[in-house]
Amino acid sequence: MSHWPLLSLVTFLPLVGTTFILAARGDAAVVARNARNIALWTALVDFALSLLLWVQFDPNTADFQFVERTDWVTLGGFQFTYHMGIDGISLFFVLLSTLLTLLSIVSAWEVIQLRVKEFMIAFLVLETLMVGIFCALDFVLFYMFFESVLIPMFLIIGIWGGSNRIYSAFKFFLYTLLGSVLMLLAVIAVYFETGTTDITVALTHSFPAGLQRWLWLAFFASFAVKVPMWPVHTWLPDAHVEAPTAGSVILAGILLKLGGYGFLRFSLPMFPLASSYFTPLIFALSAIAVIYTSLVALAQIDMKKLIAYSSIAHMGFVTMGTFAVTSEAVQGAMIQMLSHGLVSGALFLCVGVLYDRLHTHEIMRFGGLIERMPAYAFVLMVFTLAAVGLPGTSGFVGEFLILLGTFKVSTIECALAATALFLGPAYMLYLYRRVIFGTIARADLRGMLDLSLREKAIFAPLLILVLWMGLYPNSFLRPIQVSVDHLVQQVNAATDAAGLRRASLP
Amino acid sequence: MSTLPLPDIWPALPEMVLAAAAMALLILGAWRGESSTRLVSWLAIGVLVLVLFIVAGGASERRVGFYGMFVTDAFAVFMKALVLIGSAVTILIGMRHNEEQGIARFEFPVLVLLATAGMMVMVSANDLITLYVGLELQNLALYVVASFNRDSARSSEAGLKYFVLGALSSGMLLYGASLVYGFAGTTAFDDLTTLMTGAARVETGVLVGLVFVVVGLAFKVSAVPFHMWTPDVYEGAPTPVSAFFAVAPKLAALALFIRFMIAPFGPLIAEWRQVIIFLSIASMVLGAVAAIAQENIKRLMAYSSIGHVGYALIGLAAGTADGIRGVLVYLAIYLFMTLGSWTVILCMRRSGRMLESISDLAGLSQSQPGLALALAIFMFALSGIPPTAGFFAKFYVFLAAINAQLAGLAVIGVVTSVVSAFYYLRVVKVMYFDEPFGAFDRPISAELKGVLLVTAVVTLFFFLFPGPIVGGAEAAAAALFAR
Numbered sequence: 003m004s005h006w007p008l009l010s011l012v013t014f015l016p017l018v019g020t021t022f023i024l025a026a027r028g029d030a031a032v033v034a035r036n037a038r039n040i041a042l043w044t045a046l047v048d049f050a051l052s053l054l055l056w057v058q059f060d061p062n063t064a065d066f067q068f069v070e071r072t073d074w075v076t077l078g079g080f081q082f083t084y085h086m087g088i089d090g091i092s093l094f095f096v097l098l099s100t101l102l103t104l105l106s107i108v109s110a111w112e113v114i115q116l117r118v119k120e121f122m123i124a125f126l127v128l129e130t131l132m133v134g135i136f137c138a139l140d141f142v143l144f145y146m147f148f149e150s151v152l153i154p155m156f157l158i159i160g161i162w163g164g165s166n167r168i169y170s171a172f173k174f175f176l177y178t179l180l181g182s183v184l185m186l187l188a189v190i191a192v193y194f195e196t197g198t199t200d201i202t203v204a205l206t207h208s209f210p211a212g213l214q215r216w217l218w219l220a221f222f223a224s225f226a227v228k229v230p231m232w233p234v235h236t237w238l239p240d241a242h243v244e245a246p247t248a249g250s251v252i253l254a255g256i257l258l259k260l261g262g263y264g265f266l267r268f269s270l271p272m273f274p275l276a277s278s279y280f281t282p283l284i285f286a287l288s289a290i291a292v293i294y295t296s297l298v299a300l301a302q303i304d305m306k307k308l309i310a311y312s313s314i315a316h317m318g319f320v321t322m323g324t325f326a327v328t329s330e331a332v333q334g335a336m337i338q339m340l341s342h343g344l345v346s347g348a349l350f351l352c353v354g355v356l357y358d359r360l361h362t363h364e365i366m367r368f369g370g371l372i373e374r375m376p377a378y379a380f381v382l383m384v385f386t387l388a389a390v391g392l393p394g395t396s397g398f399v400g401e402f403l404i405l406l407g408t409f410k411v412s413t414i415e416c417a418l419a420a421t422a423l424f425l426g427p428a429y430m431l432y433l434y435r436r437v438i439f440g441t442i443a444r445a446d447l448r449g450m451l452d453l454s455l456r457e458k459a460i461f462a463p464l465l466i467l468v469l470w471m472g473l474y475p476n477s478f479l480r481p482i483q484v485s486v487d488h489l490v491q492q493v494n495a496a497t498d499a500a501g502l503r504r505a506s507l508p
Numbered sequence: 509m510s511t512l513p514l515p516d517i518w519p520a521l522p523e524m525v526l527a528a529a530a531m532a533l534l535i536l537g538a539w540r541g542e543s544s545t546r547l548v549s550w551l552a553i554g555v556l557v558l559v560l561f562i563v564a565g566g567a568s569e570r571r572v573g574f575y576g577m578f579v580t581d582a583f584a585v586f587m588k589a590l591v592l593i594g595s596a597v598t599i600l601i602g603m604r605h606n607e608e609q610g611i612a613r614f615e616f617p618v619l620v621l622l623a624t625a626g627m628m629v630m631v632s633a634n635d636l637i638t639l640y641v642g643l644e645l646q647n648l649a650l651y652v653v654a655s656f657n658r659d660s661a662r663s664s665e666a667g668l669k670y671f672v673l674g675a676l677s678s679g680m681l682l683y684g685a686s687l688v689y690g691f692a693g694t695t696a697f698d699d700l701t702t703l704m705t706g707a708a709r710v711e712t713g714v715l716v717g718l719v720f721v722v723v724g725l726a727f728k729v730s731a732v733p734f735h736m737w738t739p740d741v742y743e744g745a746p747t748p749v750s751a752f753f754a755v756a757p758k759l760a761a762l763a764l765f766i767r768f769m770i771a772p773f774g775p776l777i778a779e780w781r782q783v784i785i786f787l788s789i790a791s792m793v794l795g796a797v798a799a800i801a802q803e804n805i806k807r808l809m810a811y812s813s814i815g816h817v818g819y820a821l822i823g824l825a826a827g828t829a830d831g832i833r834g835v836l837v838y839l840a841i842y843l844f845m846t847l848g849s850w851t852v853i854l855c856m857r858r859s860g861r862m863l864e865s866i867s868d869l870a871g872l873s874q875s876q877p878g879l880a881l882a883l884a885i886f887m888f889a890l891s892g893i894p895p896t897a898g899f900f901a902k903f904y905v906f907l908a909a910i911n912a913q914l915a916g917l918a919v920i921g922v923v924t925s926v927v928s929a930f931y932y933l934r935v936v937k938v939m940y941f942d943e944p945f946g947a948f949d950r951p952i953s954a955e956l957k958g959v960l961l962v963t964a965v966v967t968l969f970f971f972l973f974p975g976p977i978v979g980g981a982e983a984a985a986a987a988l989f990a991r
Contacts, residue, residue, distance in 0.1 A: 146895050146899070150893070157940060161940055168941055180923070180926045183923070183925060184919070184922065186906065187915065191915075
C-alpha cells in the first residue's frame with residue numbers, strides 16, 4: 003500500500019488544474035487554447051492516478067482502503083473529520099468519474115467556443131466534487147461534496163445549454179436541492195443517534211426500528227430524485243435536452259449514479275429494517291419506471307429525450323436490484339450502473355456528434371446516415387445493442403444478474419421488469435432505424451462528415467470497456483464481490499435478528 | 509448621610525472610549541467644516557478598530573458594572589466584535605459613495621459611532637433600563653442616518669417611516685418593560701433570573717409584559733409580522749446606510765433579544781418558545797416567498813434579511829447552548845455574506861448613477877467576471893449551498909433544532925431555504941446566463957475591492973478554518989448559560 007494520500011490526490015488534482023487555468027492570461031484565443039490543454043492534461047493525469055487505485059486495490063476485503071483521516075473541526079463535542087476511503091462499491095465509480103470527465107473534455111474540444119475557460123473550470127471542479135462524493139467517509143464531508151455538485155452543473159446547463167436552458171437549470175437545481183436538504187436533517191439525526199459524523203461508525207450502528215423509517219424516508223427523498231425514480235423524474239428529460247453534450251454525459255454517467263450509490267452505501271446498511279419494510283414501495287416504483295418510461299421513450303421525437311427516458315428505465319432496474327438484497331441482484335445493480343454510465347454517456351456523445359453537424363436532435367431530421375457515416379453507424383449500433391442488453395455487451399450482464407437475483411425474491415416483480423427486455427429494444431431499434439437506415443431525404447444530410455479522429459478517440463475506450471464488461475465481467479465483479487457480499491450479509495443478519503424473515507413477496 | 513459608592517465603570521470602558529471619541533470627532537468636524545469629512549471618516553474607522561481591540565483584548569470572564577446594570581462576558585465580546593466590524597466596514601464602503609452622490613458630510617461617521625455605542629450598550633444590557641437607554645441611543649442616531657440623503661424624497665420617507673415605526677416599537681417595549689417591573693418588582697436581569705427560577709407559578713402580568721417586549725424586539729430585528737418597515741427603509745435609504753441597517757443594528761438587537769430571553773427568562777422557555785417559533789416560521793416563509801417577485805435588489809436583500817432572521821431565531825427557539833451557538837455562528841457568517849452583497853450593490857453604478865434593478869446585472873460575468881464571481885459566492889452562501897459559509901450557518905442552527913426535538917421547525921426551515929434558493933439563483937442567472945448589458949463604472953475603489961476580497965474569501969473558505977468563529981460562538985454561548 004502506498005504512503006501517498008492517493009485518494010486526496012485524485013480528488014483535488016482537478017482543483018490544482020483550475021488554478022492554472024485561472025492564471026492563464028493573454029488574448030481570448032490563447033486563453034481558450036491554454037484552458038483546453040490544461041484541462042485535458044489534468045483530467046488525463048487524474049485518470050491515470052485513479053487507475054492506480056484499481057491496480058493497488060485489494061479485492062479480498064470489504065474494509066475501506068486508501069483510508070485518510072485528519073481532524074478538521076473539533077469543537078465542543080461536535081467534530082467532523084476529513085475522512086476518505088473506498089471499498090468495492092465506490093472504487094469503480096471513482097474510475098467512471100475520472101474517465102467520463104476526460105472524455106467530456108475531449109468531446110467539448112471544438113464544440114465549445116464560448117467562454118472556454120469557464121467551461122473547463124466548471125468541469126474540473128465537477129470532477130473534484132464527484133470523486134469526493136464517492137470517497138468521503140464523513141457525513142459532513144459527504145454532504146458538502148454531494149450538494150456542491152449542483153453549482154457547477156447549474157452553470158453548465160444554464161450557460162452552455164440549449165434554448166430553454168434557464169427553465170431546465172432551475173428545475174434541476176431546485177428539485178435536487180429539495181431532496182438533499184431533507185437528507186441533511188436525517189444526517190443530523192444520525193449524528194445525534196451515533197454521536198459521530200463518521201460514516202464507518204454509522205454503517206455498523208443499529209438504529210431503532212421506528213427511527214429507521216423516518217431516516218430512510220429522508221435519505222430516500224434525496225436519492226430518489228437523483229436516480230431519478232418515477233414520479234420525481236421529470237427534471238431529467240428537461241435537463242438532458244438542454245444541457246450541452248458534455249453536461250449530459252456527466253449527468254447520465256455520474257450524477258444519476260449518486261442515487262444508486264446512496265442507496266447501497268447508506269440506506270441498506272444503516273436502515274436494513276426500514277429497507278425491508280419499504281421494499282414493496284421500491285419494487286412498485288421501479289416496475290412503473292421500467293414500463294412507463296419505456297413506453298414514454300417510444301413516443302419521443304427528440305433523441306436526447308428518448309435516451310433520457312431510457313436512462314430512467316435502466317435506473318429502475320438498478321433500484322429494483324438494490325432492494326432485492328441478494329448477492330446476485332446487488333452485484334447486477336452495480337454492473338448495471340457502471341454499464342449505464344458508459345453506454346448512456348456514449349449514446350449522448352453519439353447524439354452530440356449529430357448535433358455538432360446539424361444543430362438539432364430531432365429524430366425526424368435524420369435518416370439514411372449509413373450512406374454517409376458508416377463508422378458512426380457502427381458505433382451507434384454497438385451502443386444501442388449494449389443499451390438493450392444484448393449478450394456480449396455490458397448491459398446484458400447487469401440486467402441478467404438483476405433479474406436472476408430479483409427472481410429469488412419476487413417473481414411478479416421480475417416478470418414486470420422483464421418487459422423491458424422487449425420494450426427496450428423496441429424504442430432503441432426504432433430510433434436506430436429512423437436515424438441510420440432509410441433514404442436520405444434532405445440535402446444537408448448529404449454533406450454530413452463521418453467521425454473525425456478526435457471523435458473516434460472518444461468512442462474507442464468506451465467501446466472497448468462495454469465489450470470487456472460484457473465478455474469478461476469478472477475483472478469488474480471481483481473487486482465488487484466481497485464488499486457486496488458483506489453488505490448483503492449485514493442486511494440479512496439485521497432483518498433476521500429482528501425476526502423479519504424477508505416476507506417472500508409474490 | 510450615606511452615599512452610594514462610585515460604581516464600577518470599567519466594564520464599560522469600550523463604550524466610554526467610543527462615546528468620547530464620537531464627541532471629539534463631532535467637534536473636529538464642526539471646527540474644520542465639510543472638508544474634513546474624509547479625515548473624520550478615517551478617524552472614525554480608527555476609533556472602531558481601537559475599540560475592537562479594547563473589547564477583544566479585555567477579559568472575557570463575566571464582569572458587572574454600574575450596580576449590576578451593565579455586564580460584559582464572552583457573549584458580549586463576541587457580539588460587540590461583530591457589531592464593530594459591521595460599523596467600521598459601513599463607514600469604509602460609504603465614504604467614497606457619499607462623496608460621489610454629493611451627500612458626504614462629517615456627521616455620517618459620527619452618527620454611526622453614536623449608534624454603535626448604543627448597540628454596544630444593548631449587547632451589554634443587564635437591566636431593563638440599560639436595555640432601553642442603549643436601544644434609544646442607537647435608534648435616534650439611526651433615524652437621522654436613514655434620511656441622510658435629505659434632498660431625496662425617498663430617503664426622507666425612509667427616515668420618517670423608520671422613525672414612526674421605531675417609536676411605536678419602542679413604546680411597546682417600554683410598556684412591556686413596565687408590566688414586567690410592575691409584576692416582578694425589579695428591572696434587574698439578575699434579580700429577575702432569581703425570581704423566575706424559584707417561582708412555582710409565573711404571574712400572567714409578567715408573561716404579558718414579556719410578550720410586549722418580544723414584540724418590540726421583533727420590530728428591531730424585523731421578524732414577521734413586524735417587518736413592514738424593512739423593505740421600504742432599505743430601498744429608500746442611501747445604499748451604505750441600508751448595508752449598515754442590514755448588519756449592525758440587526759446583530760445588536762438579536763444579541764439583546766437572546767440575552768433577554770435566555771438570561772432572565774430562560775426558565776420560562778416553555779412559555780415563550782411558541783412565540784419564537786411562530787416568529788421564526790413566519791419570517792422564513794415570508795422572506796422566501798415575498799422576495800420572489802422583487803425586481804429591486806435592495807428590496808430583495810431586505811426580504812432576504814427577514815428570512816435570515818427567521819433562521820437565526822430557530823436557534824433561539826431551541827433555547828439551548830447549542831442553539832445559541834448556532835445563532836451566533838449564523839450571525840457571524842451573515843455579517844460577512846451580507847456586507848459582501850451590499851458592497852457589490854454599491855458597485856452597481858453607470859455614469860455615476862446608482863442602479864438598483866436586478867436586470868442591471870445582466871451579463872456581469874462577462875463584463876466584470878470578478879465582481880460577478882463575488883456576488884455569485886454571496887448568493888450561493890445566502891441560499892445555504894455548501895461549501896460556502898452559508899451552509900454551515902444553517903447547519904449549526906438545524907443541528908440545535910433537531911437536538912431540541914424541533915424537527916418540524918427544521919423541516920420548514922429547509923423547505924423555505926429551497927424556495928428562497930430560487931431568487932438567489934435568479935441573481936446568478938441574470939449575471940451568468942443573460943446577455944451583457946454594459947459594464948459598471950470602473951475602477952472600483954480600493955476600499956470596496958478590499959472589502960469584497962475579504963468577505964468573499966471568508967464566505968468561500970470558511971470550511972477550511974471554521975475554528976475562530978465556531979469556537980468564539982461556543983465560548984460566547986457557554987458564557988450565557990454559565991450561571
